[in-house]
Amino acid sequence: MTTALDTPRHTATTTGLLRGEWVRARSLRSTWYVLVGSLAGMVLLGLLFTSTADTGGPSGRGGGPPGVDFAQPLTLALAGYNLAQLALGVLGVLLVTGEYTSGTIRSTFAAVPRRWPVVAAKAAVPGALVLVVATAGSLVSYAVGSAVVDGMPGLGEDGVLRVVLGTALYLTAITLLGSALGWLLRSTAGAVATLFGLVFLLPVLGGLLPAGWGPDVVRWLPSSAGGSLLRLTTTADQFAPWTGFAVLLGYVAVGLAAAVWRLRTRDA
Amino acid sequence: MIELHGLTKRYGERLAVDDVTVTVRPGVVTGFLGPNGAGKSTTMRMVLGLDRPTAGTALVNGRPYAEHRDPLRQVGALLEARALHPGRTARAHLLALAATAGLPRARVDTVLELAGLTAVAGTRVGGFSLGMGQRLGVATALLGDPATVVLDEPVNGLDPDGVLWIRTLARRLAAEGRTVFFSSHLMAEMAVTADHLVVMGRGRLVADVPTAEFLHRAGGDGVRVRSPRATELAGLLTGPDVVVESAERGVLLVRGVPAEVVGDRAAQAGIALHELTPVQASLEEAFMALTADEREYRTEEQPA
Numbered sequence: 270m271t272t273a274l275d276t277p278r279h280t281a282t283t284t285g286l287l288r289g290e291w292v293r294a295r296s297l298r299s300t301w302y303v304l305v306g307s308l309a310g311m312v313l314l315g316l317l318f319t320s321t322a323d324t325g326g327p328s329g330r331g332g333g334p335p336g337v338d339f340a341q342p343l344t345l346a347l348a349g350y351n352l353a354q355l356a357l358g359v360l361g362v363l364l365v366t367g368e369y370t371s372g373t374i375r376s377t378f379a380a381v382p383r384r385w386p387v388v389a390a391k392a393a394v395p396g397a398l399v400l401v402v403a404t405a406g407s408l409v410s411y412a413v414g415s416a417v418v419d420g421m422p423g424l425g426e427d428g429v430l431r432v433v434l435g436t437a438l439y440l441t442a443i444t445l446l447g448s449a450l451g452w453l454l455r456s457t458a459g460a461v462a463t464l465f466g467l468v469f470l471l472p473v474l475g476g477l478l479p480a481g482w483g484p485d486v487v488r489w490l491p492s493s494a495g496g497s498l499l500r501l502t503t504t505a506d507q508f509a510p511w512t513g514f515a516v517l518l519g520y521v522a523v524g525l526a527a528a529v530w531r532l533r534t535r536d537a
Numbered sequence: 538m539i540e541l542h543g544l545t546k547r548y549g550e551r552l553a554v555d556d557v558t559v560t561v562r563p564g565v566v567t568g569f570l571g572p573n574g575a576g577k578s579t580t581m582r583m584v585l586g587l588d589r590p591t592a593g594t595a596l597v598n599g600r601p602y603a604e605h606r607d608p609l610r611q612v613g614a615l616l617e618a619r620a621l622h623p624g625r626t627a628r629a630h631l632l633a634l635a636a637t638a639g640l641p642r643a644r645v646d647t648v649l650e651l652a653g654l655t656a657v658a659g660t661r662v663g664g665f666s667l668g669m670g671q672r673l674g675v676a677t678a679l680l681g682d683p684a685t686v687v688l689d690e691p692v693n694g695l696d697p698d699g700v701l702w703i704r705t706l707a708r709r710l711a712a713e714g715r716t717v718f719f720s721s722h723l724m725a726e727m728a729v730t731a732d733h734l735v736v737m738g739r740g741r742l743v744a745d746v747p748t749a750e751f752l753h754r755a756g757g758d759g760v761r762v763r764s765p766r767a768t769e770l771a772g773l774l775t776g777p778d779v780v781v782e783s784a785e786r787g788v789l790l791v792r793g794v795p796a797e798v799v800g801d802r803a804a805q806a807g808i809a810l811h812e813l814t815p816v817q818a819s820l821e822e823a824f825m826a827l828t829a830d831e832r833e834y835r836t837e838e839q840p841a
Contacts, residue, residue: 279681293633296632298624367624371623372621373620382603
């Protein structure tokens with residue numbers, strides 16, 4: 270032992286926890302693949318949709334991902350978020366379940382026996398990373414779209430900046446939802462499947478519900494509620510933009526709180 | 538120092554750990570012995586605050602693990618082989634834990650060197666052999682320069698070099714005044730490394746004794762005698778506590794009489810001896826003898 274250490278000066282601090290999670294996230298190649306892939310995918314899909322807008326979309330039939338309004342250039346430019354949310358949600362899952370499947374979570378808990386600060390740090394670091402990358406992604410997508418298609422509304426116009434930055438906020442929230450599911454299910458496959466089900470499958474199934482009360486259910490789904498923030502105008506069936514986003518954040522908060530509660534009561 | 542008081546862990550109907558009371562002292566290497574499923578790992582996990590005891594307490598350096606403000610300074614543990622993310626380098630693995638625990642970065646290089654991993658510090662752990670992974674696990678355990686070291690099966694998967702390294706390291710850590718508590722099912726390894734033994738069987742404490750005493754009690758020491766007139770010699774060695782066995786022609790295993798006495802009596806009778814060897818019961822024999830008849834014993838006296 271060449272380095273003598275004092276005690277109890279060496280204790281877990283907020284800075285240390287964040288730095289530790291930053292090292293954990295950056296030291297895995299998958300983190301960078303997902304971040305760069307999402308950024309590129311967002312911009313390229315936006316380019317694809319905006320550049321084919323005149324001819325009715327990529328398939329020429331006005332098709333495209335659900336919820337994309339081909340008459341609105343802003344929505345077209347940002348349509349790549351649909352793909353990015355998958356990758357980023359999986360990143361949120363992986364940064365948690367990767368520690369469970371490899372067993373490293375136990376050495377982390379040994380260093381931080383209270384455990385809940387680990388949940389917080391493991392949400393804060395990927396959250397911050399994704400917020401930065403997704404903000405860049407939506408701004409670049411918007412810029413590329415403006416260059417390609419006519420009639421793109423300016424950033425100063427009503428709601429446009431909110432939609433552009435809201436896309437980044439939405440993607441961050443989905444990453445955190447992935448993180449919460451990772452804590453709760455501890456298995457990559459289970460958490461990813463649940464995330465996909467919540468974000469993609471349920472809104473489609475919800476569309477099959479009777480018109481009388483179906484929309485009242487659908488708008489409460491995480492992706493539908495959070496998606497309100499990405500719309501220039503919302504209909505009566507949808508939440509107002511920030512209300513919807515608050516609902517999505519509510520799911521994230523409940524998920525993370527449930528994760529902390531389970532860690533307190535369960536063996537690691 | 539590790540103090541267990543009435544420590545119990547129940548999984549449904551099964552008692553994994555059943556009312557274990559034992560103290561693991563600093564300054565000596567304490568071996569934790571028992572067959573697979575005896576409850577060793579569960580006990581160690583409760584010491585580390587990873588599993589909640591159903592009843593009883595586990596104190597480390599005077600407090601429950603979770604109440605320490607600097608837990609990695611108090612206890613360093615290797616609990617399972619390869620608890621490492623395959624996509625991360627050895628250095629990143631240690632750096633992350635050092636940051637989380639508030640330990641200086643310099644410790645990372647110190648323990649990498651200690652484990653002989655400096656050359657492969659930048660290699661992803663996925664490419665490590667079992668032995669290298671085990672060395673990194675030990676490096677992780679020592680990251681906080683802990684007063685108590687808990688190692689679960691540290692020699693598993695190690696080559697002879699690595700086994701010797703663990704043995705030397707365990708003895709050195711104990712000599713530095715630390716508490717060293719390590720489990721193994723390799724009894725021969727225990728016999729040479731541990732000063733003191735804590736033995737568990739089916740969740741219960743079976744023995745808590747110095748290694749030498751454990752060996753002595755479980756079979757006692759004996760003398761192997763080889764002589765062309767073995768049968769005649771056996772007749773001369775009768776006594777109240779003396780047991781003479783003969784596994785093959787011309788060879789006796791004598792218990793209860795020291796080698797000197799056997800030699801002297803043979804000389805007096807003019808019997809030639811071809812071999813006279815004191816033998817120690819193996820830890821394996823001792824353990825089998827102990828668990829076979831479910832005998833339970835403990836000693837109150839502890840080594841200095």
